Amino acid sequence: MAEVKINPVTLDIVKDSLIAVSNEVFYAFARTSMSPIIYETLDYASGIADVDGRLLTQGNGACGFIGLIAPMIQEIIHKYGKENMHPGDVYLINDPYLGGGTHLSDIGMVMPVFYGEELIAFIGNKAHWSDVGGMAAGSFTTDSQDVFQEGLRFSGVKLLDQGEICKPLLEMIKSNVRFPETSEGDMWGQIASLRTGYKRIGELCEKYTVEVVKESMKRLLEQGAKIAYNRIKELPKGSWEMEEFMDDDGYGNLVRVKVKITITEDEFIADFTGSSPQVASPINTGYSSLCAGVKVIYMSILGPELAVNDGVFEPMRIFAEDGSIMRCHAPAPTSCYFESMIYASDVVWKALAPVFPEALGAGHMLSVCSVVLAGTKQGSGEPFLIVEPTGGGWGASDGKDGEVGQFCVGDGETYNVPVEMAENRYGIMIDEYSLHTDGMGAGKYRGGSGAVRSYRAMTDGQLFTASFGRNKFPAWGAAGGKDGSYNYFEFHNADGSKEGPMGIVARHVMNKDDVVYMVTCTGGGYGNPLERDPELVAWDVKNEYISIRQAEEDYGVIVDADTFEVKGLTDARK
Numbered sequence: 405m406a407e408v409k410i411n412p413v414t415l416d417i418v419k420d421s422l423i424a425v426s427n428e429v430f431y432a433f434a435r436t437s438m439s440p441i442i443y444e445t446l447d448y449a450s451g452i453a454d455v456d457g458r459l460l461t462q463g464n465g466a467c468g469f470i471g472l473i474a475p476m477i478q479e480i481i482h483k484y485g486k487e488n489m490h491p492g493d494v495y496l497i498n499d500p501y502l503g504g505g506t507h508l509s510d511i512g513m514v515m516p517v518f519y520g521e522e523l524i525a526f527i528g529n530k531a532h533w534s535d536v537g538g539m540a541a542g543s544f545t546t547d548s549q550d551v552f553q554e555g556l557r558f559s560g561v562k563l564l565d566q567g568e569i570c571k572p573l574l575e576m577i578k579s580n581v582r583f584p585e586t587s588e589g590d591m592w593g594q595i596a597s598l599r600t601g602y603k604r605i606g607e608l609c610e611k612y613t614v615e616v617v618k619e620s621m622k623r624l625l626e627q628g629a630k631i632a633y634n635r636i637k638e639l640p641k642g643s644w645e646m647e648e649f650m651d652d653d654g655y656g657n658l659v660r661v662k663v664k665i666t667i668t669e670d671e672f673i674a675d676f677t678g679s680s681p682q683v684a685s686p687i688n689t690g691y692s693s694l695c696a697g698v699k700v701i702y703m704s705i706l707g708p709e710l711a712v713n714d715g716v717f718e719p720m721r722i723f724a725e726d727g728s729i730m731r732c733h734a735p736a737p738t739s740c741y742f743e744s745m746i747y748a749s750d751v752v753w754k755a756l757a758p759v760f761p762e763a764l765g766a767g768h769m770l771s772v773c774s775v776v777l778a779g780t781k782q783g784s785g786e787p788f789l790i791v792e793p794t795g796g797g798w799g800a801s802d803g804k805d806g807e808v809g810q811f812c813v814g815d816g817e818t819y820n821v822p823v824e825m826a827e828n829r830y831g832i833m834i835d836e837y838s839l840h841t842d843g844m845g846a847g848k849y850r851g852g853s854g855a856v857r858s859y860r861a862m863t864d865g866q867l868f869t870a871s872f873g874r875n876k877f878p879a880w881g882a883a884g885g886k887d888g889s890y891n892y893f894e895f896h897n898a899d900g901s902k903e904g905p906m907g908i909v910a911r912h913v914m915n916k917d918d919v920v921y922m923v924t925c926t927g928g929g930y931g932n933p934l935e936r937d938p939e940l941v942a943w944d945v946k947n948e949y950i951s952i953r954q955a956e957e958d959y960g961v962i963v964d965a966d967t968f969e970v971k972g973l974t975d976a977r978k
Contacts, residue, residue, distance in 0.1 A: 410616055410619055410620060410623065414612065414616065414620075415620055415623055417612075418608065418612060418616065418617060418620035419461075419620060419624055419711075421608055422452055422460055422461045422605075422608070422620075422621075422624070423461045423462075423711070424604075425452060425461070425601050425604040425605060425608075426450055426451055426452050426461040426462055426463040426601070427463050427464060428600055428601070428604060429450040429452075429463055429527060429529065429597045429598065429600055429601040430448075430449070430450045430463030430464050430465055430529075430597070431463075432593075432596060432597040432600040433448060433450065433529060433531065433593050433594055433596070433597035434446060436592070436593035436596045436597065437531075437589065437590050437593040437594075438585070438586045438589030438590055438593065439533070439534045439586055439589075439590050439791075440792075440821050440825065440829065441532050441534055441791045441792060441821075442531055442532070442590060442593070444819060444820075444821045444822065444825060445532075445792055445793065445818050445819055445820065445821060446464070446465055446466070446817055446818050446819060447465075447466055447531065447532040447793070447815075447818055448465050448466065448469065448529060448530060448531030448532060449462065449463060449464075449465035449466050449467070449469035449470050449472075449473065449529065449530055449531075449816075450462070450463035450465065450473070450527070450528065450529040450530075450597065450601070451463060451470060451473035451474070451527075451528055451529075452525060452526070452527055452528075452601065452605070453473065453474055453477045453525065453526040453527075453528065453714075454525055454526075454621045454622070454625070455486070455523055455524055455525060455526070455618075456478075456481070457474055457477040457478035457480075457481050457526060458474060458625055458713070458714040458715075459473055459474040459712070459713050459714040459717075460525075460621055460624055460625070460713050460714075461624075461711070461712075461713065462712050462713075463529075464816070464817050465816055465817055465818070466814065466815055466816045466817075466818055467700055467814060467815075467816035467817075468506075468693070468696050468697065468700065468742075468745065468814030468815065468816070469506075469510070469530045469696070469816075470696070470699075470712060470816075471692075471695060471696030471697075471699040471700070472504040472505075472506065472512070472530055472692055472693065472696050473504065473512075473528045473529075473530065474504075474528075474714055475503030475504040475692045475695075476497055476503055476504025476505075476512045476514060476528055476530065476692075477504070477514050477526045477528050478503050478504075479497060479502050479503030479504060479560055480495045480497060480514045480560050481526075482503075483560045484560070484562075486516070486523055489516040489523060490516075490518075490565075490566045491516075491518040491566065491567075492564060492565075492566040492567030492568075493515065493516055493562060493564060493565060493566060494513055494514070494515050494562070494563045494564035494595055494598060495513065495514040495515075495560055495561065495562055495563060496511065496512070496513060496558045496560075496561050496562075496563040496573075497512045497513075497514065497558055497559065497560045497561075498510060498511050498512060498536070498556075498557065498558050499557055499558065499559040499560070500551065500690045500693075500732075500738040500741065501690050501732070501733055501734050502559060502560065502690075502692075503692055504528075504530065504692050505690045505692050505693065505738075506530075506689075506690070506692070506693045506738070506741050506742075506745075507544055507554065507686075507738045507739050507740075507741050507742075508536050508538070508543060508544070508551070508554045508555040508556065508557055508738075508739075509532050509533055509534075509535075509536055509542075509543045509544050509554075509555065509739075509791075510530055510531070510532050510533075511530065511531055511532075511533050511536070511558075511591075511594070512528060512529070512530040513528065513529055513530075513563070513594050513595065513598060514526060514527075514528045515527045515528070515598040515599075515601075515602060517601075517602050517605050517606075519605075519606060519609045519614045520614075522614065524605070524609070524614060524617065524618060525605055525621070527598050527601040527602060527605075528598075529594055529597060529598060531590065531594055532791070533581075533587055533590055534583060534586060534587070534590075534789055534791050535555075535581045535582045535583050535586075535587060535789060536554075536555035536556045536580075536581060536587075537555040537556045537580040537581050537582075538553055538554045538555035538556075539553040539554070540776070540867075540869065540910070540911060541582055541776065541778035541789055541867060542776035542778060542789055542791050542869065543555040543739070544686070544739035544740065544774070544776070545686065545739050545776070545869050545910050545911070546654060546685070546686065546739070546740060546869060546870070546871050546908050546909065546910045547654065547685070547686075547910040547911075548685075548686045548737040548739050549684050549685075549737060550735040550736070550737055551734060551735045551736065551737055551738065552735060553737065554686070554737060554738070554739050555580075556576075556577065556580055556581075561573060563591075563595075564595065574588070574591075577591070582787070582789070583787075583789065605617070624711075624713055624715065625713055625714060625715035626715060627715065628710070628711065628713045628714070628715025628716040628718075629715035629716070629718045629719075630715075631710060631715075631716065632706060632710075632715065632716045632717070632718060632719050633670055633718075633719060635706045635707060636667070636668075636669070636670060636671070636672060636706075636719050637669055637670070639667050639672075639705065639706075640667065640759055641667055641668060641669070642666075642667065642759075643664060643665065643666045643667075644664070644665045644755045644756060644759065645662075645663065645664045645665070645755065646662070646663055646665075646751045646752070646754050646755035647660065647661070647662045647663075647678075647751070648660075648661050648747065648750065648751050648754065648877070649661070649877065650687065650743060650744065650747050650873065651873055651874065651875050651876040651877065651907055651908075652876070653683040653684070653685045653687060654683075654685035654686075654687070654908055655684070655685065657683070659680045659683060659687070659729055659744075660678070660679055660680040661676070661679050661680070661729070661730070661744070661747045661748060661750075661751050662676060662677070662678040662679050662751070663675065663676050663679075663748070663751045663752055663755060664677070665752060665755050665756060670719060671719050671720075671721055672702055672706075672719050672720050672721070673720075673721045673722075673723070674698045674720075674721070674722045674723070674752055675722075675723040675724075676694070676722075676723065676724040676725075676728070676730045676731075676748065677723060677724070677725055679724065679725070679728050679729050679730045680728065680729045681727060681728055681729065682727055682728060682729050682732040682733070682736045683729060683736075684737075685737065685740075686737035686738055686739035686740045686741070687729070687740050687741070687743045687744050687871075688729055688732035688736040688737065688738050688741060688744060689729070689730060689731075689732065689738065689741040689742075689744040689745045689748070690731065690732060690738065690741070691722075691724060691730075691731045693741055693742075693745045694722065694724055694730045694731060694744075694745060694748050695720075695722050696745065696814070697745040697746060697748040697749040697752075697814060698720070698722055698748060698749065698752055699717060699720070700749055700813055700814055701749055701752045701753050701756070701764070701813075702717070702720060703716075704753075704760075704763050704764060705756060705760045705763045705764065708763075729744050730744060730748060740774070740871045742771070742772045742774070742812075742814070743771060743772075743871060743873045745814065746770055746771065746772070746812055746813060746814055746873070747770065747873070749813050749814060750767065750770055750813075753767075753813075754767065754880060757882050758882075758883075761801075761802045761882075761883065762802060764801070765798075765799045765800055765801025765802070765804075765806070765882060765928075765930055766799025766800050766801070766806070766845060766847070766851060766879065766880060766881050766882035766883075766885055766888075766927060766928030766929060766930045767799045767878075767879040767880035767881070767882070767887075767888065767927065767928040768796070768797065768798040768799050768806070768810075768812065768813065768852075768879055768927050768928075769795075769796025769797055769798070769812055769854065769874060769879065769891060769924050769925050769927070770812060770813075770873055770874040770879065770891075771796075771812060771871065771872055771873030771874050771891055772793045772794075772811075772812055772815065772871070772873075773793060773794035773795075773796060773812070773870070773871075773872045773873075773891055773922070773924055774791075774792075774793060774794075774870060774871050775790060775791070775792050775793075775794060775868075775869075775870050775922070776789070776790065776791050776867075776868070776869040776870070777789070777790040777830070777832070777859065777866060777867070777868050777869075777914075777920075778790075778866065778867045779831050779861065779863055779865060779866030779867065779914075780831055780863050780865070780866075781830065781831040781862075781863065782831055782862040782863050788829065788830045788831055790821070790826070790830055790832075792820055792821055793811055793812070793815060793818060793820065794811075794820065794855065794857060794872075794922060794924055795809040795810055795811050795820060795854075795855050795924065796809065796810070796811075796812070796854040796855060796891065796924030796925055796926075796927075797809070797810075797840070797844070797845075797851055797852040797853050797854040797855075797879065797888060797889075797924065797925055797926040797927035798810050798851070798852045798927045799845065799851050799852070799879060799880075799881075799882065799885075799888065799927035799928040799929070799930065800845065800847050800848075800849035800850055800851050800852070800882075800885060800927060800928065800929050800930035800931075801849065801930055802849070802883070802930060802931070803849065804849055805849050805850050805851075805852065806845070806849070806850065806851040806852030806926075806927035806928075806929075806930075807852045807927070808839065808852040808853045809839060809852070809853060809854070809855045809924075810852070820857075823837055831861065831862045831863045831866065832859045832860060832861060832862060832866075833859075833860040833862055834857070834858065834859060834860070835858040835859075835860050835919060836856055836857065836858040836921075837855070837856070837857050837858075838855070838856045839853040839854070839855060839856070840853055840854035840855055840856045840889075840923050840924060840925075840926065841853050841854075841926065841948060841949050841950065842889065842926070843878075843888060843889030843890075843925075843926050844888065844889070844926040844927075844929075844949060844950055844954075845879060845881050845885055845886050845887055845888035845889075845926055845927055845928040845929035846881075846885065846886040846929045846933040846936075846950075846954065846958035846959060847881060847882075847883075847884070847885030847886060847928075847929025847930045847931045847932070847933050847936070848884075848885070848929075848930060848931030848932055848933065848935040848936050849885070849929065849930045849931055849936070850929050850933075850936070850944065850949070850950070851879065851881075851885075851888045851926045851927030851928050851929050851930075852926065852927040853926055853949065854888075854889065854891075854923060854924035854925045854926050854927075855923075855924050856921070856922070856923050856924075857922045858896075858919050858920065858921045858922065859919065859920050859922075860917060860918070860919045861914040861915060861916055861917065861918045861919075862916060863916055864915040864916050865913060865915065866913070866914040866915075866918075867911040867912070867913060867914075868895075868909065868911070868912045868913075868914050868920055869909060869910050869911055869912070870893055870908070870909055870920075870922070871907070871908055872891040872892060872893060872906075872907040872908070872922075872924075873891065873907065874890060874891045874907075874925055875890050875891050875892050875905075875906070875907025875908075876890070876907070877890075878890055878925065878928075879925050879926065879927050879928040880928045881928040881929045881930070882928060882929075882930050883930050883931050884931055884932040884933075885928055885929030885930040885931055885932075885933070886928070886929045886933060886958065887928055887929075888925050888926040888927045888928045888929070889925045889926045890925050891907060891923065891924050891925045892904065892905035892906065892907055892923055893905065893906060893907075893909075893920055893921060893922040893923065894906070894920070894921045894923075895912065895914070895918060895919070895920055895921070896918070896919040896920075896921055897915075897918045897919075898915065898916065898917035898918050904921075905923075933958045933959050933960075934959065934960050934976060934977050936959055936961075938959075938961045938970045938973065938977075939970065941955050941959045941961040941963065941970075942955070942961065942963050942968055942969060942970050943968075945963045945968055946968035952965055956974060959977075960973055960974040960975075960976045960977030960978075961973060961974075961977065962974065
């Protein structure tokens with residue numbers, strides 16, 4: 405067939421329309437779901453891929469998921485074959501060892517898009533369901549020892565066949581989750597959002613012809629690849645290595661994360677050879693999620709303003725040993741896969757921060773700081789389940805203080821559940837929700853504040869599970885800046901006793917008026933603290949970002965305790 409001629413204006417119109425479709429798919433799910441982790445937290449993502457499963461456009465949401473949409477679709481194509489697909493089909497996949505896998509709680513759905521009888525594209529979304537069965541409420545936990553304890557595992561199954569639900573599969577799901585109505589509601593919301601995208605792509609084909617839409621898809625990928633290769637050519641060339649240790653594997657053993665980054669004229673290579681073997685605790689990650697973690701940093705240095713598609717990722721090469729913490733295989737548990745995934749992002753980040761100071765600042769909170777709390781509501785006795793991330797401090801960068809109370813790299817546009825919603829829906833009272841400033845990374849530009857969030861149990865027998873990585877190794881400073889602090893939580897019990905600080909716990913029993921006090925770290929500082937503007941130091945003291953003592957010891961600035969004016973400078977500053 406002769407090449408379709410498309411003028412640049414039409415290409416841009418169709419390109420922007422496809423981006424708009426991705427965003428509509430995203431928001432359609434938020435408005436039809438039943439779980440706060442979806443409609444409040446926005447712990448999901450969506451994207452459109454071409455007929456070969458290559459990502460074309462993305463919606464908003466967890467950017468770590470965006471890197472998983474394409475491999476998830478490609479896995480379904482490989483398993484079923486495009487020739488065996490029909491309009492109205494929807495496939496379900498959450499296997500952590502296959503393309504697009506993370507942990508079992510993240511349910512992926514794939515819908516082939518037809519125009520007439522022709523398969524022209526795919527739509528995919530991936531969302532965290534509050535519960536998918538397994539040994540613990542919320543499904544992901546910190547003490548699972550194999551994947552079979554973590555819930556239902558779907559290695560690519562057909563959920564809808566030409567628009568008709570597979571009733572036995574639906575009944576199996578509802579019989580194995582703790583909140584069947586909520587899970588089914590989220591499932592139909594996910595399907596509804598896919599159908600929205602299907603309809604909109606069909607409308608584009610009607611308006612511009614299917615040939616123009618297909619050629620625009622092709623051009624999008626070609627354009628993305630061209631830009632990426634041009635940017636790669638402009639980057640510094642060489643190899644950089646970094647080795648860090650995760651806090652532990654849940655049994656007191658340190659876990660090595662090692663990477664060698666190589667940038668050539670036409671490749672960006674991340675080699676994780678030498679990282680620790682997979683472990684018996686659920687901090688393992690699969691290859692797809694490893695790639696997703698690296699993609700976040702790759703985009704940071706290549707240009708965060710670039711449209712994200714698989715053309716842009718064409719120069720990337722990522723390696724990891726099979727059976728390692730970064731490329732685990734069955735039956736390794738993966739409930740808390742995000743810990744190793746984000747550590748992978750962090751070692752690439754730390755290795756390249758001196759090379760790309762304009763793009764990569766100091767270290768941040770690193771962990772999702774995930775919380776699962778299950779129990780019954782006061783008064784009604786109805787069961788509830790909290791599944792949520794926790795915000796923390798980000799590191800400073802060249803020319804800018806660190807961000808305050810943001811979620812970790814890879815979480816993108818996620819949020820926590822608002823206080824009013826949490827207290828209304830769950831059996832808790834939120835005693836405190838404030839900024840954590842102690843130990844803020846000092847620097848010419850200071851690290852951002854973490855957060856304090858404390859939950860008071862309103863009933864007996866509530867079960868608290870959490871994974872707060874970066875509880876032993878602080879957020880690192882850069883370019884002479886000082887380290888930030890740590891993530892941790894404590895239990896302040898009704899009888900006056902305390903437990904903690906700690907970073908990992910599984911199903912800790914909280915009774916009425918027990919409080920879990922959760923603290924996320926401050927970000928690392930950037931640059932010599934003695935070079936910070938004294939007036940900014942005084943402003944930080946006045947607004948309680950740092951103490952008078954820290955102003956003097958770290959910054960060499962003496963601040964008046966009453967007026968908060970600069971009284972003088974220490975000898976170190978002079």
